[in-house]
Each structure stands twice: as C-alpha cells, then as structure tokens.
C-alpha cells in the first residue's frame with residue numbers, strides 16, 4: 001500500500017495544494033488542519049516548494065490550474081503564496097492559468113486581497129455559508145454576513161472578477177425563506193459563482209458528539225431546501241453545472257471540473273489527493289511528517305486504481321452535462337455501456353435522469369438520489 005509508485009508517468013493538468021492551517025476549528029468540519037503558527041507556515045511553504053520541484057522532476061508538465069484549498073489558505077498571506085506560485089510557475093508554466101484560493105470572509109482583508117491579486121491569484125472562494133446571523137452562529141463561524149459582503153467588495157476593488165461564495169444547506173432550523181435570503185444576498189454582492197453544499201455531520205466532529213444530526217432536517221426536508229436553492233439560484237442567473245455548483249455563464253471552476261472529467265491532477269500537502277496515471281494517491285494527514293520528510297513525495301500512499309469506466313460514469317454524472325455515449329465508448333471500449341443505458345431507463349421514466357443527444361444526465365431531483373441510483377445502475 002505505501003510507497004511512491006515509481007512506474008507512474010503522466011502529465012499534470014491541475015495542481016491542488018492543501019494548506020492545513022485554521023485559526024480555530026469549526027464544529028462541523030472534518031478537513032485536516034492545525035492551528036496557524038508563523039514558523040510552521042514558513043516551514044510548510046519551504047517544504048511545499050521542495051515538493052513542487054520534486055514533482056516537476058518526476059512529472060515534467062504544463063498545468064493550467066492551481067487550487068489552494070484547506071484549511072484556510074489565505075492565512076499563509078500574500079508573501080508565502082507569491083513564493084509558492086513563483087515556484088509552481090517556474091516548473092509547471094501556469095500560463096493563463098486559473099489560480100484559486102479559498103478564504104474565510106473578514107473585514108480586514110483589503111490589503112491582503114490586493115497583494116494576492118498582484119501575486120497572480122485569479123479566483124477567490126469565500127466560505128460564507130449563510131447570510132443568516134443565527135445560522136452563522138450555529139455553524140460556529142467567526143464572521144457576519146456584512147463582513148462577507150465587505151470581503152467580496154474588497155476583492156472586486158482589488159481587481160478580482162472571478163469570485164465564489166459557499167453556502168450551506170440543511171442547517172438545523174434553516175427554512176426555505178432563509179435559503180432564499182442567503183442566495184439573494186450572495187447574488188447582490190455581484191459574485192460569479194456559488195457552491196451550495198448539504199451539511200453532513202461527519203463522525204468525530206463536535207457536531208457529531210453534540211447529536212446535531214438529530215436536529216437537522218429529515219431527507220425530505222433537505223431535498224426541499226436543495227430544490228428550492230437550485231430554483232432560486234437559477235432565478236438569479238446562477239446556472240447549475242454540478243450537483244453543488246452554480247455559475248454565471250463562463251465562470252465554472254476550471255480546476256474542479258477536472259475532478260469530474262477524470263483529468264490527471266497532482267495534490268500536494270498533508271491530506272491532499274491526486275489522480276495520476278490511473279492510480280489514486282494521497283498524503284497522510286500529518287503535517288509533522290510532511291515537514292520532516294527528506295523527500296516529501298516518498299510519503300505518497302497508493303489508494304488503488306482510479307479513472308476507470310465506472311469512475312468515469314460516477315464522476316461525470318455529477319455534472320449537469322452528464323456523460324456522452326460516444327465519448328464513454330471511445331475511452332472505455334470494453335465496458336458494457338449498453339447495459340448502463342438500459343438500466344437507466346426506469347430512472348428516465350421516473351424523471352430522475354434525462355437523455356439528450358445521447359448524453360445521459362441526472363435531473364436536480366435525481367441528484368438527490370444519485371448515490372442510490374448509481375449503486376443500482378453501475
């Protein structure tokens with residue numbers, strides 16, 4: 001299982017960098033992060049640049065997207081982000097690339113946002129979650145809706161036109177009216193992209209220990225909120241392109257689409273995942289180990305095969321455009337695509353899927369049942 005698979009040779013098309021630092025832990029979150037300390041963030045930046053250099057030597061490529069996820073990447077500050085980007089550009093080109101950085105909204109980011117824009121970040125994704133102050137408190141968020149709007153305004157003044165906000169659906173006591181209000185609030189800020197995720201109570205989190213799942217809406221209630229969100233987002237011009245993602249025309253996330261289209265991507269940093277040459281790889285959730293490694297890439301763990309036909313269908317069907325019969329057959333000629341199309345017929349009749357120009361796709365109602373439908377048809 002462990003050890004770096006030496007035989008892998010593939011072009012990297014996108015780079016994901018996991019930044020494992022947060023100021024405090026949100027009670028619902030299961031992403032890997034540790035408290036942010038200046039010396040740790042300096043050491044992490046150095047080691048990440050080293051990992052980028054080593055990765056470039058093993059997979060010489062040109063990438064056209066880079067995504068700083070976390071954790072809270074903006075805590076690294078513009079100076080460290082600039083250094084990482086400079087190293088990534090030197091080794092992977094990144095010409096006309098989409099460079100995304102996740103941030104938590106705050107009123108104090110004005111100067112940092114200007115510096116990040118100057119460093120070459122092209123897209124920001126703010127974790128807003130809700131415009132309702134009660135919902136924000138329940139989620140343990142440390143910002144208000146007004147601070148989120150101010151952060152967006154500062155980003156726009158800095159020059160950013162590609163901005164995204166995250167919303168959370170299914171928060172205890174959330175109503176259709178509050179979802180509508182949050183969507184309208186986001187739209188009013190002038191952002192070009194919104195992600196809307198259903199709250200999932202992850203094992204081992206404070207929400208799990210406090211029994212928050214019992215206070216959440218039942219699946220029917222969650223489904224109603226989700227479908228209402230899809231409808232209201234469309235009314236504001238945000239068209240759904242993936243189960244949880246909505247964008248104004250031309251503003252879909254280039255990097256995230258690579259995950260759903262099965263493109264090769266390289267993930268660096270503790271807890272980061274990669275898909276390279278048909279294998280899924282990941283780094284352990286261990287910042288200390290990552291910093292101490294002589295050869296950071298030697299920490300990569302092999303998580304088995306990836307990118308096969310079932311995965312192509314599973315991930316491709318997360319996109320509203322679905323999967324194309326001819327493309328599926330040309331990529332995986334030995335797979336029983338006729339069988340899959342046959343098994344989808346009852347889902348088409350029930351309105352959970354649609355078939356247009358030989359593209360099979362879920363409807364919004366089908367997205368809600370996609371896990372069980374996929375288990376039946378794949």
Ligand code: SF4
Nearest residue numbers: 022025026029070071
């Ligand atoms: S939700 Fe974001 S800010 Fe909160 S703990 Fe998780 S990664 Fe950190």
